[in-house]
Amino acid sequence: MAITSAYRTRSDAVPLRSFRAKGRPSAIAGMGVYAPDKVITNFDLEKMMDTSDKWITERTGIHTRHIAEPGTTTLELATKAARAALDAAGITANDLDMILVGTSSPDGPFPSIACRIQDELDAPGAVAWDMLAACTSFVYGLATADSFIATERADNVLVIGAEVLSRMLDYTNRGTAVIFGDGAGAAVLRPAPDGAGFLAWCLGSDGRGYLQVTCGNKERGAYAAKDPTPFIEMEGPDVFKFAVDIFIRQANEVCATAGIALDDIDLWVPHQANFRIIDAAARRIGLPLDRVAINIDEYGNTSSASIPLALEEAIRKGRVKSGDHVLLAGFGSGLTWGACLMTWV
Protein backbone atom coordinates (compact mmCIF):
# COMPACT_ATOMS: atom_id res chain seq x y z
CA MET A 1 0.00 0.00 0.00
CA ALA A 2 1.41 3.33 -1.02
CA ILE A 3 1.85 6.14 1.40
CA THR A 4 0.41 9.24 -0.19
CA SER A 5 2.36 12.43 -0.46
CA ALA A 6 2.10 15.21 2.08
CA TYR A 7 -1.23 16.96 2.49
CA ARG A 8 -1.08 20.56 1.36
CA THR A 9 -3.18 22.92 3.40
CA ARG A 10 -4.15 25.30 0.63
CA SER A 11 -4.43 23.44 -2.64
CA ASP A 12 -5.93 20.35 -1.01
CA ALA A 13 -8.44 22.27 1.10
CA VAL A 14 -11.99 21.05 0.51
CA PRO A 15 -15.19 23.12 0.75
CA LEU A 16 -16.61 22.95 4.27
CA ARG A 17 -19.92 21.25 5.02
CA SER A 18 -22.17 23.05 7.43
CA PHE A 19 -25.79 22.91 8.43
CA ARG A 20 -28.22 24.65 10.72
CA ALA A 21 -29.64 22.73 13.65
CA LYS A 22 -33.04 21.27 12.77
CA GLY A 23 -35.88 19.61 14.65
CA ARG A 24 -36.08 19.61 18.42
CA PRO A 25 -33.18 21.76 19.74
CA SER A 26 -30.72 20.22 22.17
CA ALA A 27 -28.38 21.85 24.67
CA ILE A 28 -25.68 21.00 27.19
CA ALA A 29 -27.44 20.45 30.52
CA GLY A 30 -24.39 19.68 32.65
CA MET A 31 -20.68 18.97 32.44
CA GLY A 32 -18.07 17.07 34.41
CA VAL A 33 -14.32 16.67 34.12
CA TYR A 34 -11.51 14.69 35.62
CA ALA A 35 -7.73 14.83 35.35
CA PRO A 36 -5.20 12.65 37.18
CA ASP A 37 -3.61 14.19 40.29
CA LYS A 38 -0.06 13.68 39.08
CA VAL A 39 1.32 16.76 37.36
CA ILE A 40 4.46 16.82 35.24
CA THR A 41 6.09 20.24 34.82
CA ASN A 42 8.39 21.41 32.07
CA PHE A 43 11.18 21.29 34.64
CA ASP A 44 10.42 17.60 35.23
CA LEU A 45 10.71 17.04 31.48
CA GLU A 46 14.06 18.87 31.37
CA LYS A 47 15.42 16.04 33.51
CA MET A 48 13.96 13.35 31.23
CA MET A 49 14.92 14.58 27.75
CA ASP A 50 16.77 17.22 25.78
CA THR A 51 14.36 20.14 26.23
CA SER A 52 13.84 23.22 28.36
CA ASP A 53 11.01 25.06 30.08
CA LYS A 54 11.73 28.07 27.84
CA TRP A 55 11.56 26.03 24.62
CA ILE A 56 8.29 24.31 25.59
CA THR A 57 6.63 27.47 26.92
CA GLU A 58 7.54 29.60 23.90
CA ARG A 59 6.47 27.03 21.33
CA THR A 60 3.39 25.55 22.97
CA GLY A 61 2.25 27.68 25.93
CA ILE A 62 2.25 24.53 28.06
CA HIS A 63 3.59 24.65 31.63
CA THR A 64 2.23 21.42 33.09
CA ARG A 65 0.25 18.37 32.05
CA HIS A 66 -1.67 15.85 34.16
CA ILE A 67 -0.37 12.33 33.67
CA ALA A 68 -2.05 9.11 34.81
CA GLU A 69 -0.07 6.62 36.87
CA PRO A 70 1.08 3.62 34.80
CA GLY A 71 -1.72 1.07 34.47
CA THR A 72 -4.52 3.62 34.82
CA THR A 73 -7.38 2.98 32.41
CA THR A 74 -9.09 5.51 30.19
CA LEU A 75 -12.26 3.98 31.64
CA GLU A 76 -11.39 5.26 35.13
CA LEU A 77 -10.95 8.83 33.92
CA ALA A 78 -14.04 8.71 31.72
CA THR A 79 -16.26 7.28 34.48
CA LYS A 80 -15.28 10.03 36.94
CA ALA A 81 -16.06 12.75 34.39
CA ALA A 82 -19.34 10.99 33.51
CA ARG A 83 -20.54 10.85 37.13
CA ALA A 84 -19.76 14.54 37.60
CA ALA A 85 -21.66 15.44 34.41
CA LEU A 86 -24.74 13.46 35.49
CA ASP A 87 -24.69 15.26 38.86
CA ALA A 88 -24.34 18.65 37.17
CA ALA A 89 -27.25 17.89 34.84
CA GLY A 90 -29.39 16.65 37.73
CA ILE A 91 -30.21 13.31 36.12
CA THR A 92 -29.37 9.75 37.02
CA ALA A 93 -27.66 7.14 34.88
CA ASN A 94 -31.00 5.36 34.48
CA ASP A 95 -32.32 8.38 32.58
CA LEU A 96 -29.71 7.95 29.83
CA ASP A 97 -30.74 6.90 26.33
CA MET A 98 -27.25 6.99 24.83
CA ILE A 99 -23.63 6.94 25.95
CA LEU A 100 -21.02 8.09 23.43
CA VAL A 101 -17.32 7.99 24.21
CA GLY A 102 -14.80 9.73 21.99
CA THR A 103 -11.31 8.40 22.53
CA SER A 104 -8.12 7.68 20.64
CA SER A 105 -6.62 5.84 23.58
CA PRO A 106 -9.03 3.00 24.37
CA ASP A 107 -7.89 0.47 26.94
CA GLY A 108 -8.26 -2.32 24.38
CA PRO A 109 -9.89 -3.07 21.00
CA PHE A 110 -13.21 -4.10 22.59
CA PRO A 111 -15.57 -4.05 24.42
CA SER A 112 -16.08 -0.31 24.11
CA ILE A 113 -15.34 2.07 26.96
CA ALA A 114 -18.92 3.28 26.55
CA CYS A 115 -20.23 -0.19 27.51
CA ARG A 116 -17.80 -0.43 30.40
CA ILE A 117 -18.98 2.97 31.70
CA GLN A 118 -22.54 1.83 31.28
CA ASP A 119 -21.74 -1.08 33.58
CA GLU A 120 -19.90 1.18 36.06
CA LEU A 121 -22.84 3.58 36.16
CA ASP A 122 -25.39 0.75 36.24
CA ALA A 123 -27.33 2.18 33.30
CA PRO A 124 -28.28 -0.91 31.28
CA GLY A 125 -30.32 -0.42 28.13
CA ALA A 126 -28.94 2.85 26.78
CA VAL A 127 -27.24 2.62 23.38
CA ALA A 128 -23.49 2.83 24.02
CA TRP A 129 -20.52 2.99 21.70
CA ASP A 130 -17.09 4.54 21.22
CA MET A 131 -16.19 6.83 18.38
CA LEU A 132 -12.73 7.62 17.10
CA ALA A 133 -12.11 10.97 15.47
CA ALA A 134 -8.96 11.86 17.41
CA CYS A 135 -9.09 15.40 18.82
CA THR A 136 -12.38 16.07 17.01
CA SER A 137 -14.16 13.14 18.72
CA PHE A 138 -15.97 15.25 21.30
CA VAL A 139 -17.50 17.57 18.68
CA TYR A 140 -18.54 14.58 16.54
CA GLY A 141 -20.07 13.07 19.69
CA LEU A 142 -22.05 16.24 20.37
CA ALA A 143 -23.24 16.29 16.75
CA THR A 144 -24.40 12.68 16.96
CA ALA A 145 -26.17 13.32 20.26
CA ASP A 146 -27.84 16.43 18.87
CA SER A 147 -29.09 14.49 15.83
CA PHE A 148 -30.75 11.84 17.99
CA ILE A 149 -32.34 14.43 20.27
CA ALA A 150 -33.45 16.56 17.30
CA THR A 151 -35.25 13.57 15.78
CA GLU A 152 -36.75 12.61 19.16
CA ARG A 153 -34.95 9.27 19.23
CA ALA A 154 -33.25 10.15 22.49
CA ASP A 155 -33.85 12.57 25.37
CA ASN A 156 -30.75 12.25 27.53
CA VAL A 157 -27.35 11.63 25.97
CA LEU A 158 -24.00 11.41 27.71
CA VAL A 159 -21.03 12.46 25.55
CA ILE A 160 -17.53 11.85 26.87
CA GLY A 161 -14.04 12.65 25.66
CA ALA A 162 -11.39 10.70 27.58
CA GLU A 163 -7.72 10.00 26.95
CA VAL A 164 -4.69 8.41 28.53
CA LEU A 165 -2.27 9.58 25.86
CA SER A 166 0.78 9.29 28.10
CA ARG A 167 1.04 5.59 27.27
CA MET A 168 1.48 6.51 23.58
CA LEU A 169 4.33 8.95 24.15
CA ASP A 170 7.95 8.44 23.22
CA TYR A 171 9.89 10.26 25.92
CA THR A 172 12.85 10.68 23.58
CA ASN A 173 10.75 12.72 21.11
CA ARG A 174 10.64 16.28 22.38
CA GLY A 175 8.29 17.30 19.59
CA THR A 176 5.43 15.21 20.97
CA ALA A 177 6.23 14.08 24.52
CA VAL A 178 6.00 17.61 25.91
CA ILE A 179 2.66 18.36 24.29
CA PHE A 180 0.19 15.70 25.35
CA GLY A 181 -1.56 15.02 28.64
CA ASP A 182 -4.28 12.83 30.14
CA GLY A 183 -7.80 13.81 31.12
CA ALA A 184 -11.52 13.40 30.58
CA GLY A 185 -14.54 15.60 30.10
CA ALA A 186 -18.23 14.81 29.74
CA ALA A 187 -21.45 16.59 28.85
CA VAL A 188 -25.09 15.62 29.20
CA LEU A 189 -27.25 16.77 26.28
CA ARG A 190 -30.98 17.21 26.70
CA PRO A 191 -33.81 18.95 24.83
CA ALA A 192 -33.10 22.68 25.11
CA PRO A 193 -35.24 25.24 26.88
CA ASP A 194 -36.72 27.94 24.61
CA GLY A 195 -34.14 30.20 23.01
CA ALA A 196 -31.17 28.00 23.88
CA GLY A 197 -29.25 25.18 22.27
CA PHE A 198 -27.18 24.35 19.23
CA LEU A 199 -27.58 26.65 16.23
CA ALA A 200 -25.22 25.37 13.55
CA TRP A 201 -22.60 22.77 12.80
CA CYS A 202 -19.59 22.42 10.54
CA LEU A 203 -18.17 18.91 10.28
CA GLY A 204 -15.74 17.30 7.90
CA SER A 205 -12.83 14.96 7.32
CA ASP A 206 -10.13 14.53 4.70
CA GLY A 207 -8.39 11.17 4.76
CA ARG A 208 -5.77 12.35 2.31
CA GLY A 209 -4.12 13.95 5.31
CA TYR A 210 -3.92 10.73 7.29
CA LEU A 211 -0.13 10.93 7.69
CA GLN A 212 -0.16 14.24 9.50
CA VAL A 213 -0.84 12.82 12.95
CA THR A 214 -0.34 9.11 13.49
CA CYS A 215 0.15 6.56 16.25
CA GLY A 216 2.16 3.47 15.37
CA ASN A 217 2.99 1.90 12.03
CA LYS A 218 2.03 4.46 9.39
CA GLU A 219 1.36 2.11 6.50
CA ARG A 220 -0.77 -0.64 7.98
CA GLY A 221 -1.57 0.60 11.47
CA ALA A 222 -0.30 -0.49 14.86
CA TYR A 223 -2.43 -3.64 15.18
CA ALA A 224 -1.95 -5.04 11.67
CA ALA A 225 1.77 -4.36 11.73
CA LYS A 226 2.06 -5.75 15.26
CA ASP A 227 3.83 -2.55 16.24
CA PRO A 228 4.91 -3.21 19.84
CA THR A 229 5.31 0.46 20.76
CA PRO A 230 2.86 2.69 18.89
CA PHE A 231 3.87 6.29 19.54
CA ILE A 232 2.21 9.55 18.57
CA GLU A 233 3.96 11.27 15.67
CA MET A 234 3.11 14.58 14.12
CA GLU A 235 4.15 16.64 11.11
CA GLY A 236 4.51 19.77 13.25
CA PRO A 237 4.64 22.65 10.72
CA ASP A 238 2.01 21.07 8.44
CA VAL A 239 -0.37 20.48 11.33
CA PHE A 240 0.18 24.03 12.55
CA LYS A 241 -0.79 25.47 9.16
CA PHE A 242 -3.76 23.15 8.76
CA ALA A 243 -4.98 23.93 12.28
CA VAL A 244 -4.85 27.70 11.97
CA ASP A 245 -6.50 27.52 8.57
CA ILE A 246 -9.33 25.19 9.61
CA PHE A 247 -10.03 27.16 12.81
CA ILE A 248 -10.48 30.34 10.79
CA ARG A 249 -12.53 28.71 8.04
CA GLN A 250 -14.77 26.83 10.47
CA ALA A 251 -15.48 29.94 12.54
CA ASN A 252 -16.51 31.85 9.42
CA GLU A 253 -18.54 28.95 8.04
CA VAL A 254 -20.48 28.09 11.17
CA CYS A 255 -21.25 31.74 11.97
CA ALA A 256 -22.43 32.38 8.41
CA THR A 257 -24.64 29.29 8.58
CA ALA A 258 -26.12 30.39 11.90
CA GLY A 259 -26.54 33.94 10.65
CA ILE A 260 -24.50 35.60 13.37
CA ALA A 261 -21.43 37.83 13.09
CA LEU A 262 -18.00 36.63 14.22
CA ASP A 263 -18.00 39.53 16.63
CA ASP A 264 -21.09 38.10 18.31
CA ILE A 265 -19.14 35.10 19.58
CA ASP A 266 -18.95 35.52 23.35
CA LEU A 267 -16.69 32.55 23.98
CA TRP A 268 -14.61 30.49 21.60
CA VAL A 269 -13.55 27.12 22.98
CA PRO A 270 -10.91 25.75 20.61
CA HIS A 271 -9.25 22.36 20.85
CA GLN A 272 -6.21 22.95 23.04
CA ALA A 273 -3.48 21.73 20.71
CA ASN A 274 -0.98 24.53 21.01
CA PHE A 275 -1.33 28.05 22.38
CA ARG A 276 0.43 29.43 19.31
CA ILE A 277 -2.21 27.85 17.03
CA ILE A 278 -5.05 29.27 19.13
CA ASP A 279 -3.41 32.71 19.32
CA ALA A 280 -2.68 32.87 15.59
CA ALA A 281 -6.22 31.82 14.68
CA ALA A 282 -7.87 34.13 17.23
CA ARG A 283 -5.99 37.13 15.86
CA ARG A 284 -7.00 36.35 12.32
CA ILE A 285 -10.62 35.64 13.28
CA GLY A 286 -10.58 38.93 15.17
CA LEU A 287 -11.39 37.53 18.61
CA PRO A 288 -9.61 39.05 21.62
CA LEU A 289 -8.13 36.41 23.95
CA ASP A 290 -10.53 37.39 26.74
CA ARG A 291 -13.21 35.73 24.61
CA VAL A 292 -11.20 32.54 24.16
CA ALA A 293 -11.14 29.63 26.62
CA ILE A 294 -7.54 28.56 27.13
CA ASN A 295 -6.22 26.09 29.68
CA ILE A 296 -3.55 24.34 27.66
CA ASP A 297 -1.00 25.86 30.06
CA GLU A 298 -2.20 23.45 32.75
CA TYR A 299 -3.35 20.38 30.79
CA GLY A 300 -1.39 20.29 27.54
CA ASN A 301 -3.15 18.67 24.60
CA THR A 302 -5.61 16.08 25.92
CA SER A 303 -7.11 15.30 22.49
CA SER A 304 -10.84 14.53 22.77
CA ALA A 305 -10.90 15.74 26.40
CA SER A 306 -9.52 19.20 25.69
CA ILE A 307 -12.71 20.97 24.60
CA PRO A 308 -14.84 19.74 27.53
CA LEU A 309 -11.98 20.47 29.97
CA ALA A 310 -11.76 24.05 28.67
CA LEU A 311 -15.52 24.60 28.45
CA GLU A 312 -16.22 23.21 31.92
CA GLU A 313 -13.52 25.46 33.38
CA ALA A 314 -15.01 28.50 31.65
CA ILE A 315 -18.45 27.65 33.05
CA ARG A 316 -17.04 27.11 36.53
CA LYS A 317 -15.24 30.47 36.40
CA GLY A 318 -18.47 32.24 35.43
CA ARG A 319 -17.29 33.12 31.93
CA VAL A 320 -20.46 31.80 30.27
CA LYS A 321 -23.79 33.56 30.76
CA SER A 322 -27.26 32.57 29.67
CA GLY A 323 -27.83 33.72 26.08
CA ASP A 324 -24.11 33.80 25.21
CA HIS A 325 -23.00 32.51 21.84
CA VAL A 326 -20.43 29.77 22.45
CA LEU A 327 -18.37 28.33 19.61
CA LEU A 328 -16.62 24.98 20.06
CA ALA A 329 -14.03 24.03 17.45
CA GLY A 330 -11.84 20.98 17.03
CA PHE A 331 -9.47 19.45 14.52
CA GLY A 332 -7.33 16.37 14.63
CA SER A 333 -5.78 13.29 13.15
CA GLY A 334 -7.58 11.82 10.17
CA LEU A 335 -7.69 14.62 9.19
CA THR A 336 -10.90 15.55 10.95
CA TRP A 337 -12.53 18.81 12.02
CA GLY A 338 -15.75 19.95 13.60
CA ALA A 339 -17.27 23.07 15.07
CA CYS A 340 -20.60 24.00 16.60
CA LEU A 341 -22.22 27.21 17.67
CA MET A 342 -24.77 27.32 20.47
CA THR A 343 -26.78 29.73 22.54
CA TRP A 344 -25.97 28.96 26.14
CA VAL A 345 -28.84 27.80 28.36
Add this chain to the structure above:
Amino acid sequence: MASALDFKDLQELAAEILGVEPDQVQLDKSFARDLAADSLDLVELIAAVEDKYDVELPEEELEKMKVIGDLWTFLEQKTAERLEA
Protein backbone atom coordinates in the same frame (compact mmCIF):
# COMPACT_ATOMS: atom_id res chain seq x y z
CA MET B 1 -4.99 37.51 -10.80
CA ALA B 2 -1.39 38.61 -10.67
CA SER B 3 -0.42 42.16 -9.93
CA ALA B 4 2.79 43.99 -9.13
CA LEU B 5 4.22 43.14 -5.76
CA ASP B 6 4.71 45.88 -3.22
CA PHE B 7 7.43 45.22 -0.65
CA LYS B 8 5.58 47.46 1.80
CA ASP B 9 2.72 44.94 1.95
CA LEU B 10 5.09 42.17 2.93
CA GLN B 11 6.77 44.44 5.48
CA GLU B 12 3.44 45.16 7.12
CA LEU B 13 2.33 41.54 7.12
CA ALA B 14 5.62 40.28 8.52
CA ALA B 15 5.74 43.05 11.12
CA GLU B 16 2.26 42.21 12.36
CA ILE B 17 2.97 38.51 12.72
CA LEU B 18 6.51 38.76 14.05
CA GLY B 19 5.70 41.61 16.41
CA VAL B 20 8.30 44.03 15.02
CA GLU B 21 8.20 47.42 13.28
CA PRO B 22 7.68 47.37 9.49
CA ASP B 23 10.99 49.23 9.02
CA GLN B 24 12.84 46.36 10.65
CA VAL B 25 11.65 44.02 7.92
CA GLN B 26 14.38 44.39 5.27
CA LEU B 27 15.65 42.01 2.60
CA ASP B 28 18.89 41.17 4.43
CA LYS B 29 17.26 40.60 7.84
CA SER B 30 17.44 37.08 9.19
CA PHE B 31 14.20 35.63 10.55
CA ALA B 32 15.90 33.98 13.48
CA ARG B 33 18.75 36.35 14.33
CA ASP B 34 17.39 39.81 13.48
CA LEU B 35 13.65 39.37 13.88
CA ALA B 36 13.71 36.82 16.74
CA ALA B 37 11.31 34.56 14.84
CA ASP B 38 11.22 30.92 15.88
CA SER B 39 10.11 28.05 13.66
CA LEU B 40 6.42 28.55 14.47
CA ASP B 41 6.55 32.30 13.76
CA LEU B 42 7.94 31.41 10.37
CA VAL B 43 5.19 28.84 9.73
CA GLU B 44 2.57 31.38 10.76
CA LEU B 45 4.10 34.00 8.49
CA ILE B 46 4.22 31.58 5.57
CA ALA B 47 0.58 30.63 6.17
CA ALA B 48 -0.40 34.31 6.11
CA VAL B 49 1.70 34.91 2.98
CA GLU B 50 0.07 31.92 1.26
CA ASP B 51 -3.31 33.31 2.16
CA LYS B 52 -2.58 36.87 1.06
CA TYR B 53 -0.77 36.05 -2.18
CA ASP B 54 -2.63 32.85 -3.04
CA VAL B 55 0.56 30.81 -3.36
CA GLU B 56 1.74 27.60 -1.77
CA LEU B 57 5.14 27.24 -0.22
CA PRO B 58 6.21 23.59 0.00
CA GLU B 59 7.82 22.27 3.17
CA GLU B 60 11.24 21.90 1.52
CA GLU B 61 11.16 25.58 0.47
CA LEU B 62 10.28 26.61 4.00
CA GLU B 63 13.52 25.13 5.28
CA LYS B 64 15.48 27.32 2.86
CA MET B 65 13.95 30.55 4.14
CA LYS B 66 16.65 32.27 6.16
CA VAL B 67 16.23 35.97 5.43
CA ILE B 68 13.31 38.15 4.33
CA GLY B 69 14.93 38.33 0.88
CA ASP B 70 14.42 34.57 0.42
CA LEU B 71 10.68 34.98 0.91
CA TRP B 72 10.59 38.05 -1.34
CA THR B 73 12.45 36.22 -4.12
CA PHE B 74 10.00 33.31 -3.85
CA LEU B 75 7.05 35.69 -4.20
CA GLU B 76 8.66 37.44 -7.17
CA GLN B 77 9.21 34.11 -8.91
CA LYS B 78 5.62 33.04 -8.31
CA THR B 79 4.30 36.34 -9.64
CA ALA B 80 6.52 36.09 -12.73
CA GLU B 81 5.27 32.53 -13.38
CA ARG B 82 1.70 33.77 -13.22
CA LEU B 83 2.29 36.68 -15.55
CA GLU B 84 3.74 34.23 -18.08
CA ALA B 85 0.89 31.83 -17.66
